[in-house]
Amino acid sequence: MSDNYFEEDEFEGAVDRSVLLRTAKLSLNHWPLLVTFLVSTVIVAIIENYQTFLSKRIIDEGIVARDMDALWSIAWQYFGMTVLLAIFVAGFILSGALLSHWTQYDLRKAMFGKLQDLSFTYFDRTPLGWLMSRMTSDVTRVGELVSWGFLDITWGITGITTAVVFMFIINWQLALIVVTIIPVLIVVAIQFQKLIIGEYRVVRRTNSKITGSYSESINGVRVVKSLRREEKNLEEFQDLTTEMFNAGFRAAWLSALFLPTVQMLTALGVAAVVWYGGFQYNEGWITIGTIQAFISYITFMLWPVQEMARVFASMQQAVASAERIFSLIDEEPDIVNRPNSQKVDNIRGTIVFDHVDFRYEADKPVLNDFSLTVEPGETIALVGPTGAGKSTVVNLLCRFYEPVSGQIRINGTDYQDLTLDSIHSRIGMVLQTPHLFSGTVMENIRYGRLDAQDEEVVSAARMAGAHDFITLLDDGYSTEVGEGGVLLSVGQKQLLSLARAILAQPDIFIMDEATSSVDTLTESLIQQAMDHVMEGRTSFVIAHRLSTIKRADRIIVLKDGQIDEIGSHAELIRQKGHYYNLYTKQFQKEAAGAIPDLLA
Ligand SMILES: Nc1ncnc2c1ncn2[C@@H]1O[C@H](COP(=O)(O)OP(=O)(O)O)[C@@H](O)[C@H]1O
Ligand SMILES: [Mg+2]
Numbered sequence: 001m002s003d004n005y006f007e008e009d010e011f012e013g014a015v016d017r018s019v020l021l022r023t024a025k026l027s028l029n030h031w032p033l034l035v036t037f038l039v040s041t042v043i044v045a046i047i048e049n050y051q052t053f054l055s056k057r058i059i060d061e062g063i064v065a066r067d068m069d070a071l072w073s074i075a076w077q078y079f080g081m082t083v084l085l086a087i088f089v090a091g092f093i094l095s096g097a098l099l100s101h102w103t104q105y106d107l108r109k110a111m112f113g114k115l116q117d118l119s120f121t122y123f124d125r126t127p128l129g130w131l132m133s134r135m136t137s138d139v140t141r142v143g144e145l146v147s148w149g150f151l152d153i154t155w156g157i158t159g160i161t162t163a164v165v166f167m168f169i170i171n172w173q174l175a176l177i178v179v180t181i182i183p184v185l186i187v188v189a190i191q192f193q194k195l196i197i198g199e200y201r202v203v204r205r206t207n208s209k210i211t212g213s214y215s216e217s218i219n220g221v222r223v224v225k226s227l228r229r230e231e232k233n234l235e236e237f238q239d240l241t242t243e244m245f246n247a248g249f250r251a252a253w254l255s256a257l258f259l260p261t262v263q264m265l266t267a268l269g270v271a272a273v274v275w276y277g278g279f280q281y282n283e284g285w286i287t288i289g290t291i292q293a294f295i296s297y298i299t300f301m302l303w304p305v306q307e308m309a310r311v312f313a314s315m316q317q318a319v320a321s322a323e324r325i326f327s328l329i330d331e332e333p334d335i336v337n338r339p340n341s342q343k344v345d346n347i348r349g350t351i352v353f354d355h356v357d358f359r360y361e362a363d364k365p366v367l368n369d370f371s372l373t374v375e376p377g378e379t380i381a382l383v384g385p386t387g388a389g390k391s392t393v394v395n396l397l398c399r400f401y402e403p404v405s406g407q408i409r410i411n412g413t414d415y416q417d418l419t420l421d422s423i424h425s426r427i428g429m430v431l432q433t434p435h436l437f438s439g440t441v442m443e444n445i446r447y448g449r450l451d452a453q454d455e456e457v458v459s460a461a462r463m464a465g466a467h468d469f470i471t472l473l474d475d476g477y478s479t480e481v482g483e484g485g486v487l488l489s490v491g492q493k494q495l496l497s498l499a500r501a502i503l504a505q506p507d508i509f510i511m512d513e514a515t516s517s518v519d520t521l522t523e524s525l526i527q528q529a530m531d532h533v534m535e536g537r538t539s540f541v542i543a544h545r546l547s548t549i550k551r552a553d554r555i556i557v558l559k560d561g562q563i564d565e566i567g568s569h570a571e572l573i574r575q576k577g578h579y580y581n582l583y584t585k586q587f588q589k590e591a592a593g594a595i596p597d598l599l600a
């Protein structure tokens with residue numbers, strides 16, 4: 001992964017053919033659509049050119065020859081062709097749109113599935129915004145290339161080829177003149193489109209910089225003022241807007257010049273045809289209809305050339321989008337089931353951290369030689385300053401990350417020999433920031449165990465102390481929550497996630513600062529529920545507040561990734577060490593009624 005891997009819009013390089021090929025293959029999954037699409041497109045191109053040929057015959061055999069019968073019969077043919085054309089145009093638009101949507105659907109599904117499988121380490125190093133753009137703009141771009149882009153190319157190539165074939169059938173000398181113009185037309189058109197797209201790229205890039213500096217100045221308005229940076233900021237801002245304006249202006253000029261230029265080239269072709277055709281007509285070698293048909297063919301070719309130029313010029317960008325999408329789809333999760341891993345039925349045995357070392361980033365050790373044996377049913381409280389590694393211990397236990405060295409054993413087996421799913425299904429977690437999905441209260445709790453009956457959901461909610469507030473909501477358990485739903489307080493959300501964890505009936509229960517941002521009333525509700533849940537279960541509690549910690553069987557004071565002190569509340573108090581100091585400080589504050597964080 002290069003340094004500027006996450007940079008957008010840097011597509012100066014050539015189109016990567018293997019990626020282009022793989023992109024093209026995406027449409028093969030829907031080959032009936034693809035075939036309909038391509039066949040309709042080819043037929044449309046042929047009919048369009050055949051109609052030009054028919055209009056030549058109308059002029060020569062009908063009008064010039066003053067033969068009304070011939071005129072009528074060819075005109076009827078022309079009309080029939082128009083009907084066919086309408087049918088096939090509808091065919092390619094419909095199949096093209098479907099192809100585009102299916103491709104986008106496939107890509108999003110593949111990415112979404114991959115995101116579910118990828119390990120935490122991937123999300124640690126991948127910005128969320130980067131992932132979002134993969135799912136949105138990149139997918140749209142690739143979907144459009146696979147449908148409309150390929151359509152324009154197929155239509156363009158077939159259109160130009162059949163036009164050339166018809167021209168050679170009608171008159172090869174004139175056809176030769178036109179054929180020399182085509183490459184010039186194509187090269188000029190592509191160059192123009194490249195320049196235009198380049199300018200728009202500058203516009204986009206400066207625009208996002210401007211947006212960035214807007215929000216920076218707005219957010220930091222006080223700092224800006226106090227440091228007297230207004231002048232400097234304004235200067236930078238003006239430079240950016242000037243740059244954007246200039247690029248936009250150049251793009252507008254190029255666009256304005258593009259059409260006249262290709263039209264001029266076409267006009268040159270028409271002039272050559274009229275000049276040489278006129279000479280041939282004078283000699284009696286060709287008909288008026290032939291000259292008319294050639295003029296039509298030349299002007300017709302203008303459109304496919306333009307469209308193809310647009311596609312080729314923007315292809316770089318679409319292929320770069322495809323490349324990033326593929327890089328995500330091809331990503332291998334860091335944590336996977338080992339071959340021959342066993343399912344674990346329950347985690348009711350001992351849990352052993354055996355000389356575990358862990359770090360998120362090289363050179364920044366988080367846990368050093370961490371060893372701990374937890375007996376079934378024990379409640380362990382983890383205490384220590386922010387950054388001490390408390391969450392890391394439970395992250396490792398859940399196998400969101402794996403030890404760098406050492407072992408974690410569940411029921412006596414190295415947990416890397418157990419399947420991930422079976423471990424996760426036996427662990428219930430309540431975290432500091434509760435997460436609700438869009439859906440009803442009932443659905444959100446049921447997420448803990450999908451086959452739970454309504455009564456079980458309600459009883460879990462009762463146990464969590466959530467039932468009372470739920471019944472007060474407008475629609476009770478059917479109330480919509482999450483995005484676009486009713487606004488719940490953090491404490492209420494926390495009670496719902498607690499109910500969800502209770503419903504799952506896990507063997508191990510983890511609470512990571514679940515009470516740190518709730519009011520005291522909710523805290524006492526959670527406290528009661530916790531007592532209930534922890535009954536007979538192995539539990540890990542990370543909390544700032546003393547009242548929660550005191551109940552644990554053993555308290556672990558973490559310091560610099562190692563166990564500083566370990567023991568029950570009473571034992572640690574007797575030791576008069578680190579914990580004792582924290583406790584006495586806390587005790588004084590709690591007595592004063594402040595109930596602040598124990599170790600903040
Ligand atoms: N995803 C991560 N990537 C890199 N470093 C991390 C990550 N999560 C935590 N850390 C670092 O690891 C150390 C321990 O963090 P953590 O276990 O969250 O501490 P605690 O929960 O005790 O506050 C901290 O220095 C923190 O900055
Ligand atoms: Mg933490």
